[in-house]
Amino acid sequence: MTDVLVIQSAREVKPGGGVSGVAFELGENLKSSNVEIGSFTIDDIYPNSFKNSSNLFLKKIAQLFDIIVYGVWGSLKLKRLYKSNNQAVVLCHNDGLYGDIYINHGLHRAMLFASDHPYRMLLRNPLHLYLLVREWVRFKLNIHKHIVCFSANDASIMEKTYPNTLGRITIIPNGVHINKFMPNxxxxxxxxxxxxxxxxxxxxxxxxxxxxxxxxxxxxxxxxxxxxxxxxxxxxxxxxxxxxxxxxxxxxxxxxxxxxxxxxxxxxxxxxxxxxxxxxxxxxxxxxxxxxxxxxxxxxxxxxxxxxxxxxxxxxxxxxxxxxxxxxxxxxxxxxxxxxxxxxxxxxxxxxxxxSYSWQNIADKYLSLIKQCLVEKNNA
Missing domain, CATH: 3.40.50.2000 (Glycogen Phosphorylase B;)
Structure with missing residues (x-):
């Protein structure tokens, strides 16, 4: 594929674990398919001088600020940059509220109510309420044309929680870096x-x-x-x-x-x-x-x-x-x-x-979905 731009929307894209690590590995493995890879992170909105602070309180405040700013201001900026570009496909990881394909790293509602004390968590940390509202807005307003779930079980939970996602879900598991993680x-x-x-x-x-x-x-x-x-x-x-x-x-x-x-x-x-x-x-x-x-x-x-x-x-x-x-x-x-x-x-x-879950195998599955998304955008 040439002349195709794939933008990964995530607060951070870097080697390691979590959402940022998934975005990084996916991007690296899509590059081998002649796809131009870009990213849109919190650094594209503003420099956060506190996120690397050794002060735990400042780091928590910085994280809270990042999540809300990226979800609101970042989504508006991302939409303005790429909505009219029919050769760009935006992969949204978690925090943004704009993207052609949303990669579901877990429903916050399901996570919260699977915990032992969900209401205590809500009272102690108001961020949970914001995340619940953001999730409701994402799925009730059909912000994304395609949704990726990591498993059939994930997809089932998604459809039961938000029935209007039916028909928009593709199952693609997360990958593993088999050359970094290997017996030694x-x-x-x-x-x-x-x-x-x-x-x-x-x-x-x-x-x-x-x-x-x-x-x-x-x-x-x-x-x-x-x-x-x-x-x-x-x-x-x-x-x-x-x-x-x-x-x-x-x-x-x-x-x-x-x-x-x-x-x-x-x-x-x-x-x-x-x-x-x-x-x-x-x-x-x-x-x-x-x-x-x-x-x-x-x-x-x-x-x-x-x-x-x-x-x-x-x-x-x-x-x-x-x-x-x-x-x-x-x-x-x-x-x-x-x-x-x-x-x-x-x-x-x-x-x-x-x-069998190597990142190259997983990237190939995403590539098929990206091609489908491009066809839909250009036919619209």
Missing amino acids: SMVRKEKRLELGYLESDFVLIFVGHEFDRKGLKFLVNSLLNLPENVKLLVVGGGSAEKIEEYKNYCKDNGLTHRVSFLGTRKDIPDLLNASDCFVMPSAFEAWPLVGLEAMACAKPALITDTGGVSAFVKPGYNGYLIKRDADDIAEKIRSLMSDEASYIQICKQARETAE
Whole structure:
């Protein structure tokens, strides 16, 4: 395809996790299809001097301001720039309210009401109310001609919540960087030595912020029903107060020596290689990419059956679907540990599963949708 401009609309587009990482990988892999790739980020609206601040309060205020400004002012500017360009296709990720194709990274309404205390969350953080209103406006006003959901389950939730989206949904899963996330025995040995783990230790890894929603406490409690050589790496986290709360919880339960809190890290592929199993008992996920990244490193994934998880986690084949229950998590981990030959096979099959979700394969699916969108725009 030539003379086609694809604009990725996201507050940030950069390597890493989350929405910004998805936008980055998709853009990089679309380039190989002779498509010109551009982006429209918060930096195209105004420079935010506080977003990289070490002051947590200033960072939170900056994030709140960015979300609202990008959603309102940014959407108007984006529409003015590209509405009349029939050779441009805008891919909208989350925060904008303009775009030919909307990539649904999760319905906020579904996430909120899947949590244990939705109304408490609304009262404590008014941003949730803004996000609910923004979501209602997006789908009730039919802002986007096409909507991408990561799984059939995601699409079903979308259609039940917003029936007028029926007929506009295309299912395209998120991809995984299989050359960045891959098994590496040398890295495993070096990283385990650095972290102080023995080869006989069975190391679980949890990656993510929002410890409560992602069910970290259930995972911590599962250790009480598992042998002493089962250890837990916790990567990520929110405020220092939340991390301290969980550290104290581990101390109260005699688990301090078995749980390591590493905070935010950039060496996620290395840490996944150092582990033996990825676990995330989350209340809600649209498409937990980190689970596929763990599988790309040949690690079994134990994740709750939410969002699109069942599309790639096949119980007993490459991991297990788990409940938000310490006993259930412990049972699945014991199952992995009980048969070494079976565990090795599951690891191999986890990698094979991840390879089928390579970003190039996913970019090809987006390219087909972009072509369809161009035809529709030029025939209108």
